[in-house]
Amino acid sequence: MAKYLLLIFIILSAASFFVSNALLVVKTDHLADLEEDHQELSESYEMMVGSQQLYIDELKNLSMSLSSLKSERDKLEEENLRMGELNSSLDNSLFGLENLLGVEHQTNIDPLRAEQLTIEANKRLFFLHxxxxxxxxxxxxxxxxxxxxxxxxxxxxxxxxxxxxxxxxxxxxxxxxxxxxxxxxxxxxxxxxxxxxxxxxxxxxxxxxxxxxxxxxxxxxxxxxxxxxxxxxxxxxxxxxxxxxxxxxxxxxxxEPFLSWNITNFDSLFTKVKGVKWASLKEMYPLNQHSQLLQ
Known part of the structure; x- marks a missing residue:
């Protein structure tokens, strides 16, 4: 009787061993599949996170570029406004310089006219010094x-x-x-x-x-x-x-004529003071204020 019981125990143990081993193999394979799936999911997640971060960085760069462009645009608008004010001020100054020099007005003062007025003013200042x-x-x-x-x-x-x-x-x-x-x-x-x-x-x-x-x-x-x-x-x-x-x-x-002589009545001295041969200065300065330079 004892022999039969021992045989049955051995058979059941062996069957249990083989069944457990088969299940362990299945579980191991399944676990390996799960680990592989987890790895793939992790890699996919990392790719997704990396792509998202890339998009975030691109959006930041785009935002900074737009901000920079807006700043540059604002600077250009301010510069254009300033240049407009400067040109207006310069025009008024040059018209005032015409009045100061007592020369004929011109409707438009272009760079050539401005240069001529500047030369004329510098000549007078040289003589006045x-x-x-x-x-x-x-x-x-x-x-x-x-x-x-x-x-x-x-x-x-x-x-x-x-x-x-x-x-x-x-x-x-x-x-x-x-x-x-x-x-x-x-x-x-x-x-x-x-x-x-x-x-x-x-x-x-x-x-x-x-x-x-x-x-x-x-x-x-x-x-x-x-x-x-x-x-x-x-x-x-x-x-x-x-x-x-x-x-x-x-x-x-x-x-006496020298006391009141200045840039506004510049030519008056050359007619009032007779004791100096002013004509010899013509090579240095056109004494006639209606000379070709300012016509």
């Missing part, structure tokens, strides 16, 4: 003019070779054109006292006499409007003032 003009001092008044007079100290009739500006002692005195200091010191023989002589272009000189103080030295270059001294009462004088002369090739000429 080279030839004495304007007042040398902020004076109380003109106390004596150019021409014959009774000398206040000598008490005899002489030619007054300059203009006297009544001014308090210490009033600043300025150069009326670019130049070089020919002399700066006390000149006893002339009666001018402390005197400054400046040399300018085209044979002009200016004299500043009866000074209280001299701010420049001989040989020094000076520019128009530069402080050169202070008015005083030195030399042969009866009171504090500035004696101012303009000379051309050693000949004194009336300074």
């Amino acid at each position: 080279s030839i004495p003009n304007g007042v040398p001092i902020q004076a109380i008044r003109i106390s004596d003019k150019f021409g014959p007079r009774i000398h206040p100290v000598k008490k005899k009739r002489v030619v007054h070779q300059g203009i006297d500006f009544k001014a308090n002692r210490g009033t600043p005195v300025y150069a009326t054109a670019d130049g070089i200091v020919e002399y700066g010191g006390y000149n006893k023989r002339s009666g001018f006292g402390k005197l400054i002589i400046l040399q300018h272009n085209f044979g002009f000189k200016t004299y500043f006499a009866h000074l209280d103080a001299i701010k420049v030295k001989s040989g020094e270059f000076v520019s128009k409007g530069q402080l050169i001294g202070n008015s005083g009462n030195t030399g042969m004088t009866t009171g504090p003032h500035l004696h101012y002369e303009i000379r051309h090739l050693f000949t004194a000429i009336n300074p």
Whole structure:
């Protein structure tokens, strides 16, 4: 009996082993299939995520490009607006320059016209810096003019070779054109006292006499409007003032037309002042304001 039971147990165990082994093989194969499917799904998911991220990056790049384009467009619109305002301002400035120069107006100011106006303005400014003009001092008044007079100290009739500006002692005195200091010191023989002589272009000189103080030295270059001294009462004088002369090739000429000479009445000097041969300047500057340059 025991033998039969043992045989049955062995048969059942063997059957159970083979069945379990078969099931294990099936489960293993199924698990392998599942793992393979999982791997494929994982790879597909990663591809999908990668593609999505690529789309996101592309969208970001596109958004940045659109933003950049909008910024560039806004800058261009601002630049166009600014250029329009600049052109309008430039047109107004050039029309104003025509008025300042006293030349004939043109309806349209093109680049050539603008260049001509600029050349004309620069020429005038060059001469206004080279030839004495304007007042040398902020004076109380003109106390004596150019021409014959009774000398206040000598008490005899002489030619007054300059203009006297009544001014308090210490009033600043300025150069009326670019130049070089020919002399700066006390000149006893002339009666001018402390005197400054400046040399300018085209044979002009200016004299500043009866000074209280001299701010420049001989040989020094000076520019128009530069402080050169202070008015005083030195030399042969009866009171504090500035004696101012303009000379051309050693000949004194009336300074009065030069006092009011400026860029707006530029051509007037060449007709008012007869002692200078202005015609010889024509090679450097067309004295006729209606010259071909500005027609």
